[in-house]
Amino acid sequence: MSRVAPPRGFASDEFEARLEKAQARMRREGLTSLLLTREAEVRYFSGFTTPFWQSPTRPWFLLVPLRGKPIAVIPEIGVAAMRRGWVDDIRSWPAPRPEDDGLSLLVETLRETGAERGRVGVPMGPETQLRMPLADYYRLEAALPTTEFVDATGLIRALRLLKSDAEIARIAHVCALAGEAFAAVPRLAATGQPLAEVFRAFRIDLLRRRVDDVPYLVGGAGPGGYADVISPPGDRALGAGDVLMMDTGAVYDGYFCDFDRNYAVERADAAAHRAYATLYRATDAGFAAARPGARCADVFHAMRTVIEDAGYDVGDVGRMGHGLGMQLTEWPSLTATDRTVLAPGMVLTLEPGLSLGACCGMVHEENLVIREDGAEWLTCRAPDELPVLA
Amino acid sequence: MSRVAPPRGFASDEFEARLEKAQARMRREGLTSLLLTREAEVRYFSGFTTPFWQSPTRPWFLLVPLRGKPIAVIPEIGVAAMRRGWVDDIRSWPAPRPEDDGLSLLVETLRETGAERGRVGVPMGPETQLRMPLADYYRLEAALPTTEFVDATGLIRALRLLKSDAEIARIAHVCALAGEAFAAVPRLAATGQPLAEVFRAFRIDLLRRRVDDVPYLVGGAGPGGYADVISPPGDRALGAGDVLMMDTGAVYDGYFCDFDRNYAVERADAAAHRAYATLYRATDAGFAAARPGARCADVFHAMRTVIEDAGYDVGDVGRMGHGLGMQLTEWPSLTATDRTVLAPGMVLTLEPGLSLGACCGMVHEENLVIREDGAEWLTCRAPDELPVLA
Structure with missing residues (x-):
């Protein structure tokens, strides 16, 4: 078997193309950012590759803003692995910290990307799951009372199709x-x-x-x-x-x-x-x-x-x-x-x-x-x- | 290496003990049922064992009522596998059916277990995830407006610990x-x-x-x-x-x-x-x-x-x-x-x-x-x- 394997990882232009398509559609849908929590979507926009998703303990967040590259808000244990990917702006907290498992850091980062007067897209539809505790998601909504959280399934689906x-x-x-x-x-x-x-x-x-x-x-x-x-x-x-x-x-x-x-x-x-x-x-x-x-x-x-x-x-x-x-x-x-x-x-x-x-x-x-x-x-x-x- | 492997699967008494402990605590907490969506909890109370959880397409539901054995509300593709486990009452729908992916069947089953005048426990806290589309969870809440959905993390955690x-x-x-x-x-x-x-x-x-x-x-x-x-x-x-x-x-x-x-x-x-x-x-x-x-x-x-x-x-x-x-x-x-x-x-x-x-x-x-x-x-x-x- 002398089959040649494709080289691992993607060049920057792959991620740039994904981001560009996402942001074009975000503009059309009036979204200020995307909030992604699941392995496939986080990897799609960041290149973050780890079997550590097997561990349900810690949530991982990737924000896709309307302009600029994605921002990772992740547990400290993942910073070195995230640096191998395409994301430059990596913010971390010492997880697990059940009383505030990244939530305050996530809220702050969402505010920076204009969420308070904006619409945040979260995949909520068929074939999606929210990979963070539901109670924390409710807390996130409560911490950003003027933010509209809307379903971004159509956008993600269209890209990944x-x-x-x-x-x-x-x-x-x-x-x-x-x-x-x-x-x-x-x-x-x-x-x-x-x-x-x-x-x-x-x-x-x-x-x-x-x-x-x-x-x-x-x-x-x-x-x-x-x-x-x-x-x-x-x-x-x-x-x-x-x-x-x-x-x-x-x-x-x-x-x-x-x-x-x-x-x-x-x-x-x-x-x-x-x-x-x-x-x-x-x-x-x-x-x-x-x-x-x-x-x-x-x-x-x-x-x-x-x-x-x-x-x-x-x-x-x-x-x-x-x-x-x-x-x-x-x-x-x-x-x-x-x-x-x-x-x-x-x-x-x-x-x-x-x-x-x-x-x-x-x-x-x-x-x-x-x-x-x-x-x-x-x-x-x-x-x-x-x-x-x- | 002549190590003897434990026999696969659990005897009924294992599931009976889990159920008894869960129901005792449900009584104390005033819960009418538990709604479980994630692999570990579904398997814990049913014995349902499959790598099919790799597929994010279909939701799977297990209800633990206050009295009697758990009830599975699952896609038809999983019925044969669920029958190998401990659950007798298996209800199914032809998934995927994005316009109603088990939701009406789940609502009906929750009603039967008294959810309309009751409290349904859902794991929402640290280290839990809701493995169903968030939009469907909102629909579930809307379909059962008199039901109180409360966090059951403490109960599940205490058992699984x-x-x-x-x-x-x-x-x-x-x-x-x-x-x-x-x-x-x-x-x-x-x-x-x-x-x-x-x-x-x-x-x-x-x-x-x-x-x-x-x-x-x-x-x-x-x-x-x-x-x-x-x-x-x-x-x-x-x-x-x-x-x-x-x-x-x-x-x-x-x-x-x-x-x-x-x-x-x-x-x-x-x-x-x-x-x-x-x-x-x-x-x-x-x-x-x-x-x-x-x-x-x-x-x-x-x-x-x-x-x-x-x-x-x-x-x-x-x-x-x-x-x-x-x-x-x-x-x-x-x-x-x-x-x-x-x-x-x-x-x-x-x-x-x-x-x-x-x-x-x-x-x-x-x-x-x-x-x-x-x-x-x-x-x-x-x-x-x-x-x-x-």
Whole structure:
């Protein structure tokens, strides 16, 4: 494997472009600043990269003012790591300090950026979370009684929907590494092996291929299909006739892949082959529909039509694909009702699934990027026939 | 290595005990129900175990009523996984559905549990986050105008502070596995090796030793010490005279260890040896102070006294240890001001650190559990002298 990894970190122009787009839209929406608290958004505007978000103890704040670069208001423990990023103005307090965990410093900084006579955008809508104690957010509102806090989901969503070439290169890279690992599964998995051991070997193989981490690895195995697609693996041994599915979100330099592969163990019956072939054709249909100007709902309908025309139900996953990037799943959703218009630079998963009776089903997943002239695969596609492990 | 792993999952009596304690305290506080949205609390009362929390798209709700078992209000994709846990009453909707992402179902379920004439506890305080869109939380409040939503942090904190024997067994197990991996670092790390490669080899070694995952692995290396203790490793090669530190939060069955180890590369100067020995003695002092009835601040002061008496500053980490369990860091904090009284069943990290001039420092970390007669190590302690990699 002599694959060349994209260099880590982004050049300044990447952050400048993000900031410029954000501030242009802030002007249009009349926002004085953005207040960001979550890992993805803080990293998006600062380059701040750390697994320390695992610790829920301390809040982290990034302010995007209407003019000038973002300002970090963060715990002292993170100052050295934040300095590695793009932000110059870093203000810190000795956290944890429950009686005032950055709040007075945040209020002061918001005042400097004109919040008292202004509107502060906070992501409050679908797929967002406020990563600070709710009681502290109420205190923040009380400390700035003349500030209007408004939902900034639309702004953040619009920016993050469209990936730069540098972002796409990272997703493509981790897709390629995971694709190689999936191709090697026939050497890792065999009848009689506990599912947990197959998953462990696969995770180690991914790391050996130089993904940074594997935050997401789920799947299942069962006779002819599987029921639960979000659980960690159990100790049940793989049996002949099982269909094994593994779905991974591996990471390179802060960007995810998210796709799965199916394998039959020793043999597969006609029903499993037919279900697999149907999902393959549904993926083809989704890919063909995923063109600039089409809507998410169009892509969903293209896939659903293939599945239902073949006589299947689409299962209960709730959607058949989604955005992908700094998070395992991002806006938009491929559902019957999502009217998002596809545009070049969007990265999507196609994730058609179907039910095989009450007990189980099958799911297929690939990743793509929307280009000017249509979709382009980021994953090296799964075989067009259900592969059988010897 | 023939270490026996604790069986996965908890018996019903574990969940019954948690529920009983929660409901007893709910009665005292006049709460009609608890509304929980975050991974740790949902899992604590339900056993729901999935890496799917990586996906920010869908909210998940668990209601703990004043009488009877918890009720799950969750996306359809999670029903099969939730059925593996302890909850019987599982209500679902086809998420994502941004126009009503579980909200009407949640309101209906809250009404059934008496919320309209009651008080609903929501964790809002230090170390908590609301894992649902803020705009949906506002809608929830508006849909239940006669309901009082109050902070339930104290209740949740009090329960989670005290670990059961079954919880402690999991933490002890993952501490033991990580301890074995740390002991093998001299076989993995050598002069000239890029730090990222040392970390990758260590992560793979942890997985081979059968931890489930390694969500947290940070550290640093530099001449005589390191500056940034929360960043992922860079590509700088280990050099003779470096001090290498790795800090890991590995997981077994949903429970974390959190400790580090320091190593000198080829050689260490007297300053590095002296700093290490000081932190070792500070850890001794923290361990001796960590007895039932003592306060977190007492343990902090015991460690700080050793460090300052040796002529060092304690650095800018903000605390010298914390709770540990379902999350990498939990309540309480070992700070100068945390008045939490230690009690049997609390699991803590001792994490003394010191500054070595402006550029760098050193940090040491061990894990322990408070027993009736004092602290008990969960980690196999680090060597009492800075180990030197050949």
